[in-house]
Amino acid sequence: MSGKVVEINNLVVGVGAQPDAAKILDNVSLQVSEGETLCLVGESGSGKSVTSLTIMGLLPKKILVPTHGSVRLAGEEILTATDRRLRALRATTMAMIFQEPMTALNPVVPVGKQIDEVLRTHTSLDARSRRKRILEMMEQVRLPDVERIFASYPHRLSGGQRQRIMIAMALVLEPKLLIADEPTTALDVTTQKQILSLIRDLQKDHGTAVLFITHDMGVVAEIADRVAVMRYGHVVETGPLDAILRAPTQDYTRNLLSAVPSLVPRAARPATASAPVVLDTSELTKVYRERSILGKVREVAAAKDVTLTLHRGRTLGIVGESGSGKSTVARCILRLIDPTSGGIRVIGKEISFLSRNLLRPHRKHIQIIFQDPYRSLNPRLTVGETIAEGPVNYGTPKPEALRRARELLELVDLPPDAISRYPHQFSGGQRQRIAIARALAMDPDVLVADEAVSALDVSVQAQVLQLLDDIQARLGIALLFITHDLRVAAQICDDVIVMQHGHIVEQGPAGDILTNPKQAYTQQLLDAAPGRGWDFANFRPLAAGMAAPAKTRDIALNS
Amino acid sequence: MLGYLIRRILAAIPVMGVVALVVFLLLRLTPGDPAAIIAGDLATPEQLERIRTSLGLNEPLHTQFLTWIWKILQGDLGVSLISQVPVIKMISQRIEPTISIALSTITLAILIAVPLGVIAAWKHGTWIDRVVMSLSVLGFSVPVFVVGYVLIQIFAIEFRWLPVQGFRSITGGFGPFFERAILPTMALSFIYIALIARITRASMLEVLGEDYVRTARAKGIGEAGVLMRHALRNAAVPVITVIGTGFALLISGVVVTESVFNIPGIGRLTVDAVLARDYPVIQAMILLTSGLYVTINLVIDLLYTLLDPRIRY
Numbered sequence: 001m002s003g004k005v006v007e008i009n010n011l012v013v014g015v016g017a018q019p020d021a022a023k024i025l026d027n028v029s030l031q032v033s034e035g036e037t038l039c040l041v042g043e044s045g046s047g048k049s050v051t052s053l054t055i056m057g058l059l060p061k062k063i064l065v066p067t068h069g070s071v072r073l074a075g076e077e078i079l080t081a082t083d084r085r086l087r088a089l090r091a092t093t094m095a096m097i098f099q100e101p102m103t104a105l106n107p108v109v110p111v112g113k114q115i116d117e118v119l120r121t122h123t124s125l126d127a128r129s130r131r132k133r134i135l136e137m138m139e140q141v142r143l144p145d146v147e148r149i150f151a152s153y154p155h156r157l158s159g160g161q162r163q164r165i166m167i168a169m170a171l172v173l174e175p176k177l178l179i180a181d182e183p184t185t186a187l188d189v190t191t192q193k194q195i196l197s198l199i200r201d202l203q204k205d206h207g208t209a210v211l212f213i214t215h216d217m218g219v220v221a222e223i224a225d226r227v228a229v230m231r232y233g234h235v236v237e238t239g240p241l242d243a244i245l246r247a248p249t250q251d252y253t254r255n256l257l258s259a260v261p262s263l264v265p266r267a268a269r270p271a272t273a274s275a276p277v278v279l280d281t282s283e284l285t286k287v288y289r290e291r292s293i294l295g296k297v298r299e300v301a302a303a304k305d306v307t308l309t310l311h312r313g314r315t316l317g318i319v320g321e322s323g324s325g326k327s328t329v330a331r332c333i334l335r336l337i338d339p340t341s342g343g344i345r346v347i348g349k350e351i352s353f354l355s356r357n358l359l360r361p362h363r364k365h366i367q368i369i370f371q372d373p374y375r376s377l378n379p380r381l382t383v384g385e386t387i388a389e390g391p392v393n394y395g396t397p398k399p400e401a402l403r404r405a406r407e408l409l410e411l412v413d414l415p416p417d418a419i420s421r422y423p424h425q426f427s428g429g430q431r432q433r434i435a436i437a438r439a440l441a442m443d444p445d446v447l448v449a450d451e452a453v454s455a456l457d458v459s460v461q462a463q464v465l466q467l468l469d470d471i472q473a474r475l476g477i478a479l480l481f482i483t484h485d486l487r488v489a490a491q492i493c494d495d496v497i498v499m500q501h502g503h504i505v506e507q508g509p510a511g512d513i514l515t516n517p518k519q520a521y522t523q524q525l526l527d528a529a530p531g532r533g534w535d536f537a538n539f540r541p542l543a544a545g546m547a548a549p550a551k552t553r554d555i556a557l558n559s
Numbered sequence: 560m561l562g563y564l565i566r567r568i569l570a571a572i573p574v575m576g577v578v579a580l581v582v583f584l585l586l587r588l589t590p591g592d593p594a595a596i597i598a599g600d601l602a603t604p605e606q607l608e609r610i611r612t613s614l615g616l617n618e619p620l621h622t623q624f625l626t627w628i629w630k631i632l633q634g635d636l637g638v639s640l641i642s643q644v645p646v647i648k649m650i651s652q653r654i655e656p657t658i659s660i661a662l663s664t665i666t667l668a669i670l671i672a673v674p675l676g677v678i679a680a681w682k683h684g685t686w687i688d689r690v691v692m693s694l695s696v697l698g699f700s701v702p703v704f705v706v707g708y709v710l711i712q713i714f715a716i717e718f719r720w721l722p723v724q725g726f727r728s729i730t731g732g733f734g735p736f737f738e739r740a741i742l743p744t745m746a747l748s749f750i751y752i753a754l755i756a757r758i759t760r761a762s763m764l765e766v767l768g769e770d771y772v773r774t775a776r777a778k779g780i781g782e783a784g785v786l787m788r789h790a791l792r793n794a795a796v797p798v799i800t801v802i803g804t805g806f807a808l809l810i811s812g813v814v815v816t817e818s819v820f821n822i823p824g825i826g827r828l829t830v831d832a833v834l835a836r837d838y839p840v841i842q843a844m845i846l847l848t849s850g851l852y853v854t855i856n857l858v859i860d861l862l863y864t865l866l867d868p869r870i871r872y
Contacts, residue, residue: 058777108867118779
């Protein structure tokens with residue numbers, strides 16, 4: 001039962017074939033046995049994905065080259081296999097699913113045909129038996145209405161459905177090894193939960209060895225039998241799940257676990273009723289209208305009757321899954337898009353129906369930090385120009401704006417010489433600090449953070465959250481924090497709004513909502529949060545009663 | 560879809576109207592008098608005046624315009640001022656060479672350029688890629704008449720395989736038509752091969768970096784299947800756009816090629832009409848050309864929906 005499916009020994013992958021080339025992977029050794037799930041965790045750049053692509057033989061040729069070691073798949077050496085042999089092994093013996101189900105499927109081919117391609121390439125079955133096999137597989141991955149989905153194009157399907165198609169495609173020939181590279185990272189928590197249990201169930205049925213790559217300790221706690229922690233191309237630590245979570249031996253593993261935000265809300269800050277209201281909305285609604293050919297109007301309410309209040313110095317979180325309307329609300333409040341109805345008051349001034357020109361003086365009161373620091377900064381402007389641009393637009397002389405930019409860079413813990421450098425010279429976390437400095441340059445009363453830490457590694461995420469906390473304490477700014485991540489919300493928010501399908505489901509103090517939710521949907525979200533049974537930072541399972549879910553759930557602790 | 564089609568056709572009407580008006584006014588405002596050209600250098604002012612009156616050139620501009628438009632709406636493009644032949648007849652005599660050469664050129668260009676572009680993208684950064692790209696720069700920079708004369712020199716004069724110039728209708732048999740069409744087609748297709756190969760390469764390079772191409776490779780599909788089934792169709796939209804515009808350009812006349820190979824096509828008809836200030840012919844040609852562009856753009860947009868199921872109108 002426990003034959004080794006993959007054995008990697010002393011693998012070295014370099015940039016180019018020269019012996020002195022930089023090593024992306026250095027002396028990596030891993031094994032995955034039949035029926036076992038090995039989780040490969042690490043932050044970005046740790047070499048997780050390169051490891052998986054090496055096994056598949058999919059490294060970009062001549063750019064990344066395995067120079068040393070061996071990779072054996074079911075006893076067969078992969079590194080020296082011919083292209084032809086590798087092609088024959090893919091899908092039949094080893095298969096892979098990827099992070100982005102939105103882009104991993106060919107948009108111009110119906111999904112059934114894409115699965116069919118695997119069978120046509122690797123088997124000699126006739127069309128009818130291929131179709132039968134595919135429909136069976138689609139049912140196994142619990143897709144509804146398989147006949148219809150068979151003929152559908154990818155863009156007609158949801159993210160979860162597409163990932164199911166990917167899984168069906170990967171497993172249709174019952175490979176010995178499934179490599180899953182962050183397969184649930186782009187999915188909502190409730191979908192993530194379903195996909196994880198699907199992978200587990202299919203693994204049980206077929207005895208597949210699973211190499212599961214993730215950066216999320218919560219997911220690790222849900223699915224792993226064994227864990228390998230990677231950093232800078234090295235395997236730092238390997239061990240059974242329980243041992244890694246309870247008694248990590250390496251500092252890096254400990255740091256990684258400590259950085260995972262706890263689901264238990266932090267102690268609430270004392271509510272100061274006297275703090276003035278800086279932002280409030282009343283029945284804010286955004287409706288998108290679609291007109292069909294026959295003139296029928298279809299209305300979609302992206303946000304409906306959203307009423308919220310934010311006091312000076314407080315943090316209000318809006319949590320929800322994709323499509324819940326949380327970003328729509330943020331964009332309406334900033335008037336980046338125009339609300340259909342309802343009111344928005346910033347420092348008591350109604351701004352919901354001001355024209356672009358009349359709005360100008362009020363824009364500086366409210367600023368935003370976006371999710372992706374790689375795309376939200378203009379690559380052609382220096383950091384100084386980016387930060388100074390806003391104040392200069394409002395009439396500050398440029399030398400003064402630049403002097404202020406320097407102060408702000410210090411405030412966000414960046415070196416003063418950053419001012420004349422360009423965004424590409426910084427890491428993701430540093431860029432997000434720049435984005436924060438840019439927002440602060442306007443001296444706003446309200447800072448909106450739209451998934452501002454979602455694209456960052458956990459250790460960096462923790463630092464940025466700490467920075468936002470410090471800034472808030474120092475400047476008394478109010479923070480509207482949009483996130484899909486309940487752990488982050490639990491650590492930063494005083495109050496929380498839960499949204500679903502454009503409506504507010506529940507709102508109140510973070511401590512109440514995230515420990516004793518009144519609404520079923522909130523409960524469902526909490527239940528779906530991966531690793532909810534663990535207190536990672538303290539290397540132990542959550543004590544009963546502290547855990548958010550009402551019932552203690554069966555958690556996959558044993559290897 | 561049908562609604563979209565109708566909207567697009569309706570939207571073309573004002574476009575054509577504006578084109579008609581602008582062309583009409585531009586011609587009347589440019590110096591040069593068809594009457595003087597007809598009458599010759601020795602004509603007296605009285606003779607000129609008589610000719611002008613008989614051609615209707617003395618009518619007020621708006622009357623002339625409205626008469627012209629009214630006739631067009633009845634399907635009458637007018638009569639040439641110079642030769643007195645109906646414009647529609649002149650154009651229909653000249654359209655066949657132009658369309659045949661355009662079709663053969665674009666077909667040859669696609670057959671050569673798309674594979675070249677695909678291979679260049681696939682072998683990105685290698686000597687194959689560099690050779691294809693250098694050839695395409697060459698194709699862009701050498702003028703068509705140079706290519707034309709060189710081809711004539713080699714194939715018609717040195718080897719005597721093909722006639723030097725001229726055109727035979729395909730109705731007179733495929734052989735004579737084909738013999739005379741080969742050289743102009745080759746000469747013309749140079750620049751289109753260069754253009755389409757470049758666009759195909761650029762578009763393929765983008766698509767080859769997509770996740771679904773990696774998925775296709777992870778399925779164990781061979782490189783040919785990855786390139787043709789997964790990459791090329793996704794890369795096709797910009798390629799089709801260039802092909803469509805290129806075809807429209809070819810139909811609206813390729814004066815130089817027609818002159819080099821002595822082909823009685825649309826391009827030379829237009830140039831002759833411009834030199835003679837033959838207003839009805841020029842106007843009809845420009846109106847037809849703009850109609851052609853509108854139609855080809857519509858066809859391209861409809862082709863998009865066949866290539867990419869995400870595009871719906």
